[in-house]
Amino acid sequence: MHVGAALSAVRSSGSILEGLRAGQRLEELARRGDAAAVDLLVAATSDPDAITAVAAVRALGAQGSAAAASRLVALLDDPRADVAEHAVEALAGVAPPRDAVAPLVQRCAAGGFTGMLAQRTLETWAAATPSTVLDGLVAELAAEHDPGARARLIETVGLLPKSGGLPILTRASLDDAETPAVRAAALSALGDLLADRSGHGTTEAPAVRAARAALAAVAATSGPLARVADRARADAQPPADRRPRATGRSDGLTVVQLFLHGAVDGSLRHSGRGDTGGIATLLVQLGDALLRQESRVGRVITVSGGWGDLSTPAAPDPTEPDGHPDDLRGPGHHYVQVPFREASTGLAAAWSRWVEARRGLRRILRAAGSVDVVHLRMADVGSMVAAEVATELGIPVVLTMAPDPQALVAAREADGSLTRAGFGAADVVEHLWFRDRLVRRLAEQAEHLVLFPRPDLEGSIARLVGVDLSAHPERVLVVGEGIDVGALDQVAREVWGDAPRSPATGAALGELDALLDRLPPERRSLPLAVSVGRLAPVKGMATLVGSWLADPALRDRCNLLLIGGELDDPSREERAELDRIHDLLASDTSAGAGVLLAGHRPNATATAWLAAAQRGTPAAAGPGGVYVCASLKEEFGIAILEAMTVGLVVVTPDGGGPATYVDDGVTGVRTDTTRQDALSGAVRRALDLAAAPGAGLRRRRSRAVVRERFGIHTMAAAVAEVYTEVASAHRGPGRMVATP
Known part of the structure; x- marks a missing residue:
């Protein structure tokens, strides 16, 4: 099949999900496409069908040529909000065009889901051209006075590699004229950048020494910023020894499970509040049950979201975890929170917190020492960043894969509440295309998949998600959720x-x-x-x-x-x-x-x-x-x-x-x-x-x-067996096959 035929398949797809699957095949073909293919894709970005237009946008990013980049930059100003938003993400696949840096930086300042996409694209570009990205951020900081926008820009400076942004972050962290949110973003970013500089020789550059001094100075004060600086200083330390654990140890495996969109505690006091639904019940009961599985699991760390460093609950609960992963190395079931700078946010609005989430999860996993498995369960910001940190630290991932949002898209299309004509508007609000791709990426990275029973499981997963379970049946566990x-x-x-x-x-x-x-x-x-x-x-x-x-x-x-x-x-x-x-x-x-x-x-x-x-x-x-x-x-x-x-x-x-x-x-x-x-x-x-x-x-x-x-013990026995297998035979990502 060539690009023209693949575009026709997208246009003629019989349902929204079929269109998404056809769009994925178009991207794969576009990677090998020539100039003629680019011309076809450029023309298709103006297609009145929203799914075809976005599929062409994403395929241009996969093709990656200068001509594709030029069209994507032009699409940043497209009046179709969905097309413009997908162009922001697709630009990560091309060489950085200089005229795209300023508009992406402005989207970072604006925040939201599109701001997250812009940050991630700029982070990708900065690996090759850090000075170009930094110049764009410095120019926008000079013109921007809104505190929230400045905090997001400072956070983005912290995503640049090496130490080019250290002087900017150091000044912002000490500047009393900046708001606490801006200073907190600077302090947190310093911790990350200084960690990258650890172990690079015995003589530190002046910028590095000044940054360490700034952290020490703020940590010596009192108040919320001191806590931020204290955590940043811990982040700046060299990582602990992460030598592989010997299998069959008497202290059992260590499993990390997470849900960042609500507070999870052993007494389940927050059930039904915000996004804290049945998953909180499951994590608590399953974590306890795993510890009773014949010593196979000795430590469970359940990670959730908590009160931020700069927000104070109206009535603080002295029994609530404070977000500090201080003592996670002992056996048992530990509860720890990723501290966001503001009160924890819901699923729909959490994407913009991805930098804080990634930093907090990295901190927790480092503090935990040797971790054998990270178990992910949702196509959300927590799973997205946890998968990245797990790859960085060499920890295998197990994924409970559910067809979400795919099953909901199919149900809504069937009842008429979501149509092909209205898909673009819905996608801007619900990020359906992005979440669909995230499910597939997580499945490809996972060492093992866990699935809930459902009628025609293999066929429905292939149809809804585009993942071929038959490719590696030995790496699939079908088990129902358990209760006590x-x-x-x-x-x-x-x-x-x-x-x-x-x-x-x-x-x-x-x-x-x-x-x-x-x-x-x-x-x-x-x-x-x-x-x-x-x-x-x-x-x-x-x-x-x-x-x-x-x-x-x-x-x-x-x-x-x-x-x-x-x-x-x-x-x-x-x-x-x-x-x-x-x-x-x-x-x-x-x-x-x-x-x-x-x-x-x-x-x-x-x-x-x-x-x-x-x-x-x-x-x-x-x-x-x-x-x-x-x-x-x-x-x-x-x-x-x-x-x-x-x-x-x-x-x-x-x-x-x-x-x-x-x-x-x-x-x-x-x-x-x-x-x-x-x-x-x-x-x-x-x-x-x-x-x-x-x-x-x-x-x-x-x-x-x-x-x-x-029963919860039936489920725990089944997943403990998976954890044991994964920990003892970690063979790297890419075990499951997402069908093109």
Whole structure:
């Protein structure tokens, strides 16, 4: 196939995902393309089809010639925001055109996702022409007065290799006229650059000595900047000895797992807040279970995002980790946070934090000493930078690969909410093309893939992601997520009065009673339809409320309890979902009296409430409640498993992981959760099922499915085997094949 035929394949692709896959094949062909191919690609960048235009832009970056570079520079001013944004990234593949430096530097100053792409392109260029990039940054700093923009520019100076930027960073770090954010960016960058200078002879250049003196001077002060300088001084030290660990050691392997978009702690107090969903529950319970796997794993380090160096929580929690990786070398399950300069941000807005994330992860991995495996789970900024640091430090990567965002793109295209004509606008907001490519890059780097069960697994992964699992089947593990069945059983027995009630369970039930007291008296005998999850569009909470309100028969049969989300200080994404819910409730205030928004609760509290929904409560909820997962797509579903463990009939999407373990019409109801009428009908059928004869047998069947297939120890045993294999036979990246 030649470039012209490949372009035609993109244009004629039958779906958005097929277009993305065809675009990837076009890039591969463009790498070998000649001047005629460049002409075809240049013309295609003006194509009215957004997918074809962007595919051509990215192919020009892959082709890499001067003519391709010239067109990409021109596209930086294109009125199509998606085309201009992809040109920023594609420029990383060409030799640095001098006339592109200034516009990319300006995008760095503006920040956001495009600013991140510009920083990464400039970092790539600086490896060959550092002075050209530095001159552009210096010129922009001289003209820029906005503190946030200056901080981003200073951060970018820190990405340049060698010591050319040291004098600029040193002056900024000591300048009282600069804001704390600018000085913090300079101090942090000094730590990185001085680390690059460690071990380069015994005589240090004056610029290096001045930079070290600046760090020492600020570290000797008090306040937030002193903490930043202290960390930067630690970063500037030569790395610790990283000789390979001997396999089979009595102290076991060291595994690092991460989720940077929320605070993860052993008590799961932050569950359901912001982006801290089921993955937090999994990381905590899996980390503990791994330590009980016959000494194969001796140390688990769970990394999350925490309060920044320059931000102070309104009510600091003395039990919260402070972000300092001071004592990570002992055995056990350690929790440590990457300290961002500002309060941690959500998934959608976190890309601009990539430099801080990479620096923090590098610091943690260095402090941890020998690390055997880094386990990545999401196509997000944390996985992107963790993969880079793992490569830098020679640590193998295991990837839990889910078709995200691909499955969501397919679902939204199927229901008409995402069209080919609207893809460009959606891509600017959601970065769908970038995330699709990130999944594939991570899969290619990973030594081993972990996948959740789903119908036609091999075919769906090839279709959605473009990864050929059959190329290396020995390097693929299919395993469901696990939950702590024993702990859930104990809470349920306490709720049902079959075991002495602990103070924690008693307090949880007291909170539930207080919440149910809000219901009008005439609704207090109805069962509960409960949903647990983040307040994010993909979780479908607003869809569920709309379905419930639109179905009078359903409203008359149950109350709706939504657990999750920060109600008092919501993130931007949470606020948007709350606004949708409140708009729906405002349309019928009398009907809305049956909807209860509980906000996020600790995992143990949510578990107790699920058990109470199954049996009912003495004063305010009838028995026979159900659990509803209204997600547009669900890769597996920790909360669904928890609901099944306490005997609730569940409503789930008819696809993904739930389709492999929910027996439709027996243990639950599977449905098209993108349609309000289908969802409300499924909830009514679930209530019928919960009230039908044989409820005890159904509950036992649900519990047996979870206990036999999805216990946390079953999952831990399987992944521990993978970690052992990867650590003992680390053969480098590129094990999986992303099909062109």
